[in-house]
Amino acid sequence: MEKVVIKTDKAAKPGGWYSQAYKVGDLIYTAGITANDPVTQEMIAPGDIAGQTEQIIKNMKIILEEAGSDLEHVVKTLVFVKDIDEFAKFNEVYKQYFPNDPPARSTMQVGKFNGDMVIEIEAVAVCR
Numbered sequence: 001m002e003k004v005v006i007k008t009d010k011a012a013k014p015g016g017w018y019s020q021a022y023k024v025g026d027l028i029y030t031a032g033i034t035a036n037d038p039v040t041q042e043m044i045a046p047g048d049i050a051g052q053t054e055q056i057i058k059n060m061k062i063i064l065e066e067a068g069s070d071l072e073h074v075v076k077t078l079v080f081v082k083d084i085d086e087f088a089k090f091n092e093v094y095k096q097y098f099p100n101d102p103p104a105r106s107t108m109q110v111g112k113f114n115g116d117m118v119i120e121i122e123a124v125a126v127c128r
Contacts (some may be wrong), residue, residue, distance in 0.1 A: 001025050004067075011062040012036035021063050026127045028067040032080065032120040033059050046116030049086040053093040056121050069125040074103045076124040083118070084109040090119060 006021035012034060014020055021030040035044045035052035038059065045051025061071050081090060087107065095102070103123070113120070 006063060006067040008062060008066040010038055010066070011059040012038050013041060021067055023067045023127070028064060028069050028123075028125045028127065030060065030063055030123045030125075032122050033063070034117060034120055035059075038062070043116050047118060049081065049083075049118045050089045050093050052117070052119050053090050053121075056119065057093070057097045060121065060123055064123070064125050067125075068127045070128060071097055073128060074098070074123050074125045076104045077106075078122040079105060079107040080110045080113075080120045081107060081118065082110065082113055086118065 001024055004023040005019050006023055006028065007019065011020060013036075014031060015034060015036070018031050021028055033056050035055035036042065036059070037044055037055070043052075044055040057071070060074075064070055064074070079090070081087065084107075
């Protein structure tokens with residue numbers, strides 16, 4: 001099965017040596033998506049889980065669209081948070097983007113990120 005690298009300048013660039021996403025067959029696998037602005041590459045909403053969740057999902061949407069999918073086709077997310085006590089704030093924003101039949105999800109506290117980052121989200125989606 002062919003694997004295709006997904007790369008777009010419309011979403012934040014990877015912060016290290018990895019690809020934004022891969023398309024393998026009818027599935028798209030994203031890397032951990034952060035709340036960096038696609039133009040400036042600066043962190044949006046430093047220390048604010050709600051604001052960062054919003055930007056992450058905007059970046060996710062762009063990456064998925066580049067790969068031939070969208071938020072409605074996300075089947076699984078993996079969420080890393082700095083502080084699990086902030087979960088409710090994250091979840092309120094998340095629900096706005098996945099209001100019906102939300103993706104399967106795992107969430108874990110990692111305790112420490114670089115700088116002012118407080119959340120990172122990976123996604124698996126099917127093609128439209």
